[in-house]
Amino acid sequence: MMAVITFGESMVLMDPERSGRLENVSRFEKRIAGAESNVSIALSRLGHRVSWISRLGKDPFGLGIYRGLRGEGVDVSGVIFDETRPTGLYFKERKAHGATGVYYYRAGSAASALTTADLNGETWQGAQILFVTGITPALSESCREAVFAAVDTARQQGMTVVFDPNYRGKLWGGKEARSVMRQIAAKADVVLPGVGEGVLMTGSEEPAAIAFALRSLGAKQVVVKLGPEGAWYATSEDEGKVQGFSVQQVDEVGAGDAFAAGYLSGMLDGLTVAESVKRACAMGALAVTGTGDYENLPDREELERFISGASEETR
Numbered sequence: 532m533m534a535v536i537t538f539g540e541s542m543v544l545m546d547p548e549r550s551g552r553l554e555n556v557s558r559f560e561k562r563i564a565g566a567e568s569n570v571s572i573a574l575s576r577l578g579h580r581v582s583w584i585s586r587l588g589k590d591p592f593g594l595g596i597y598r599g600l601r602g603e604g605v606d607v608s609g610v611i612f613d614e615t616r617p618t619g620l621y622f623k624e625r626k627a628h629g630a631t632g633v634y635y636y637r638a639g640s641a642a643s644a645l646t647t648a649d650l651n652g653e654t655w656q657g658a659q660i661l662f663v664t665g666i667t668p669a670l671s672e673s674c675r676e677a678v679f680a681a682v683d684t685a686r687q688q689g690m691t692v693v694f695d696p697n698y699r700g701k702l703w704g705g706k707e708a709r710s711v712m713r714q715i716a717a718k719a720d721v722v723l724p725g726v727g728e729g730v731l732m733t734g735s736e737e738p739a740a741i742a743f744a745l746r747s748l749g750a751k752q753v754v755v756k757l758g759p760e761g762a763w764y765a766t767s768e769d770e771g772k773v774q775g776f777s778v779q780q781v782d783e784v785g786a787g788d789a790f791a792a793g794y795l796s797g798m799l800d801g802l803t804v805a806e807s808v809k810r811a812c813a814m815g816a817l818a819v820t821g822t823g824d825y826e827n828l829p830d831r832e833e834l835e836r837f838i839s840g841a842s843e844e845t846r
């Protein structure tokens with residue numbers, strides 16, 4: 532039985548070989564990207580059973596994503612190959628000052644045609660967690676409906692619903708996003724915003740105030756990500772800050788997904804909230820030390836070594 536169910540869009544990522552303006556870059560490495568599939572890969576590497584559901588184009592990119600995820604041990608039996616729509620695509624741009632920009636080519640993609648019926652919610656019996664992000668409801672009307680239906684199904688089945696707002700300003704406007712993300716947060720057990728997302732969703736600026744506002748909406752646990760600083764968590768019993776890990780950052784994209792996977796992994800292992808947040812921070816830190824959304828993610832042994840500060844025997 533799967534521990535975690537998730538669904539959303541995975542794309543081919545064209546990752547530039549060097550930094551600089553994209554119009555001047557000529558070589559790219561083809562990789563796999565997508566918030567929910569990143570979380571799935573991260574969880575699978577930590578030894579958890581996870582099912583990722585989506586639509587992929589019936590094209591070489593879709594097949595590559597399917598095989599890549601299957602190779603990582605993610606259950607892809609719920610993936611549908613769409614005969615008429617392509618797999619989405621996106622390009623990263625490594626700006627000279629260190630930030631990463633993104634350019635999407637995903638309008639009308641196979642994943643944007645995902646529907647509630649594709650999710651087969653009736654087969655989730657026994658799974659513990661549903662993980663959803665705020666990217667999926669921004670893709671299309673049918674995707675938005677699917678997110679709300681999935682959350683309702685998961686709640687009916689006694690699953691824990693975890694929501695990462697993952698606001699993408701290139702996909703939808705802040706006003707619409709705020710309204711939809713607040714509705715999902717109100718139905719979720721756990722919400723994992725960054726500070727900017729927290730501000731968008733609540734109007735509050737301080738992590739403690741953001742957590743309080745989201746808990747007032749209905750969420751039971753809120754963990755506000757503070758980047759290299761760590762995270763602020765709040766539940767009905769406890770709140771506090773967990774210090775982040777200090778690393779050399781190469782590419783920050785994917786850090787939030789790694790964080791989410793670390794937190795879910797802690798929940799599945801029965802850790803306390805504070806311990807889960809520490810695992811989440813460690814995963815986020817490891818994710819930013821390399822390029823690619825997930826390539827640098829650890830297995831369980833590497834993660835434990837990193838958290839304990841022990842050095843690796845490499846030869």
Ligand code: KDG
Nearest residue numbers: 564565566666784785788824
């Ligand atoms: O969190 C990383 C994701 O943003 C990236 O993999 C692409 O899913 C993606 C998106 O929609 O931005």
